Amino acid sequence: MEDLSDLYQEIILAHNKRPRNGEPLIPCTHQAEGFNPLCGDKLTVYLRKPDEQVNEIACKTEGCAISRASGSIMTTMIQGKTVNEIGKLIEETKALLTGDEEPEIDLVQHGEMAALVGVRKFPARVKCATLAWHALESALKGAMEATTE
Amino acid sequence: MKEDTDLRKDFPILNQEINGKPLIYLDNAATTQKPQAVIDRLSDFLSKENANIHRGVHYLSMNATTLYDEARTCVANFINADHNDEIIFVRGATEAINLVARSFCNERLEPGDEILITEMEHHANIVPWQLIAGENGSRVVPAPITDEGETDLDQFESLLNERTKLVAFVHVSNALGTINPAKEMVEIAHRKGIPVLIDGAQAVAHQEVDVQDLGCDFYVFSSHKIFGPDGLGVLYGRKDLLNKMTPYQGGGDMIEIVSFDGTTFRPSPERFEAGTPNISGAIGLKAAIDYVTNIGWETIHKKESLLMNHANKLLGEIPSIKLVGTAENKVPVLSFTIDSVHPHDIATILDTKGIAVRAGHHCAQPLMKRLGLSATTRASLTFYNTVDEINQLTETLKEICALFES
Ligand SMILES: Cc1ncc(COP(=O)(O)O)c(C=O)c1O
Numbered sequence: 001m002e003d004l005s006d007l008y009q010e011i012i013l014a015h016n017k018r019p020r021n022g023e024p025l026i027p028c029t030h031q032a033e034g035f036n037p038l039c040g041d042k043l044t045v046y047l048r049k050p051d052e053q054v055n056e057i058a059c060k061t062e063g064c065a066i067s068r069a070s071g072s073i074m075t076t077m078i079q080g081k082t083v084n085e086i087g088k089l090i091e092e093t094k095a096l097l098t099g100d101e102e103p104e105i106d107l108v109q110h111g112e113m114a115a116l117v118g119v120r121k122f123p124a125r126v127k128c129a130t131l132a133w134h135a136l137e138s139a140l141k142g143a144m145e146a147t148t149e
Numbered sequence: 150m151k152e153d154t155d156l157r158k159d160f161p162i163l164n165q166e167i168n169g170k171p172l173i174y175l176d177n178a179a180t181t182q183k184p185q186a187v188i189d190r191l192s193d194f195l196s197k198e199n200a201n202i203h204r205g206v207h208y209l210s211m212n213a214t215t216l217y218d219e220a221r222t223c224v225a226n227f228i229n230a231d232h233n234d235e236i237i238f239v240r241g242a243t244e245a246i247n248l249v250a251r252s253f254c255n256e257r258l259e260p261g262d263e264i265l266i267t268e269m270e271h272h273a274n275i276v277p278w279q280l281i282a283g284e285n286g287s288r289v290v291p292a293p294i295t296d297e298g299e300t301d302l303d304q305f306e307s308l309l310n311e312r313t314k315l316v317a318f319v320h321v322s323n324a325l326g327t328i329n330p331a332k333e334m335v336e337i338a339h340r341k342g343i344p345v346l347i348d349g350a351q352a353v354a355h356q357e358v359d360v361q362d363l364g365c366d367f368y369v370f371s372s373h374k375i376f377g378p379d380g381l382g383v384l385y386g387r388k389d390l391l392n393k394m395t396p397y398q399g400g401g402d403m404i405e406i407v408s409f410d411g412t413t414f415r416p417s418p419e420r421f422e423a424g425t426p427n428i429s430g431a432i433g434l435k436a437a438i439d440y441v442t443n444i445g446w447e448t449i450h451k452k453e454s455l456l457m458n459h460a461n462k463l464l465g466e467i468p469s470i471k472l473v474g475t476a477e478n479k480v481p482v483l484s485f486t487i488d489s490v491h492p493h494d495i496a497t498i499l500d501t502k503g504i505a506v507r508a509g510h511h512c513a514q515p516l517m518k519r520l521g522l523s524a525t526t527r528a529s530l531t532f533y534n535t536v537d538e539i540n541q542l543t544e545t546l547k548e549i550c551a552l553f554e555s
Pocket of ligand 1: 178
């Protein structure tokens, strides 16, 4: 089975099956939707961020395993971080998933997101992995919607 | 009659590996692969015979004109049109529908009028009507389908009324494989004097089409879905209707006399073929039709029903697979869902095994909504597929279920 595909690692399958922080966070201070019109993936990111720190985050995803896992892992990485720290995480994740250069995986730096690096080999699926992060970016900016387009 | 292993050899693209595995091409509803005969014909034409048509008195131009006309005759015979002039070459099924919306409907639609379609249409048979209806204050009405994916004929009939100016429906559904009872639906509409367009994009590669027997007023299809080149499609229209329609686009070849006081137009088909058409495409389509005709429908049907029965049986044995579209009368299109796995994940994993399928809404969002789904995975078969390919599809699907359900 391990040859089935590098993309569908156990970590991804586990997050897909039981996403962390997957229920809407209501009330919240910031919220943004992500939508991929090509495949119909749809998610909402909720934040409780009274000041510079995100105290709580949730990501509710209707979509494929890649988008669900990415959103779920993201929530576990963001909780308790400051806006500056999150900005850096977003950049690191984008470089990991879409950067021109083959990334060097650093398990401390990338955490469970490293499991999604396999998506680089599937150009049609990269947007599934980045969708939650785009929505997070929009939520922080106070925008209400992010798309992958 | 050729054995089917020989037929498979006619398609050079099938003989390759994808992701280190032999290609299993099950996306024939998106586009079909091209037999060597079509590839060679295109190559020959471009290497030795290329010229513009209708314009030169030189040998190559006259020869290309003859070849282009022969392609038209070939298509007319293939769908049993009464006249060659009833065959118009366009860019694809989509353009053919847009042409009818512009040139036929535009002048006939008044505020409050209706165009009746069905819930199982491809976006190509929805959006052009919405655009034209939006400009005229008329509207597009969908006839309901059953949960099995068949048109509800009683409701279809009851939705026809004196405001209905056109009926347009898919002959064979790309998302479900359903074969609509086209002849009966035409009769129902004609009893009320309403003209009918049939979207045959998915029909022509699977069954004999006889437009006179169907009785339809318009029929459209695309060359690329019947083993021919892309960028070419066919609009069949009844001659008496075509010659009363306004041109679709203006330009060279479609005119009689051009002056700054006014211009007069040639009859069909030239009236609707402004500018230099897709000459090589038409010649390639003729090669594809000759190829299909040569195999014969009997061989194609036999192979396709063998494949469909086998696939239905094997997929039916996997408890977590739900088949979507279980009409009695179907072409070998298998749309399905697996409860715990998103269609895009299924398609990506199948791709790693060299198996090409389509996942998504299949350009039929209203149909997906009607069925309460956001997407399905679709394996669409044709005569060059094999029982072994279906076995491999099924084995991989079982692995996927196990992986996601563990
Ligand atoms: C039922 C149906 N109608 C129309 C079309 C449009 O065909 P084309 O994209 O070749 O114009 C398709 C293509 O997928 C189809 O399946």
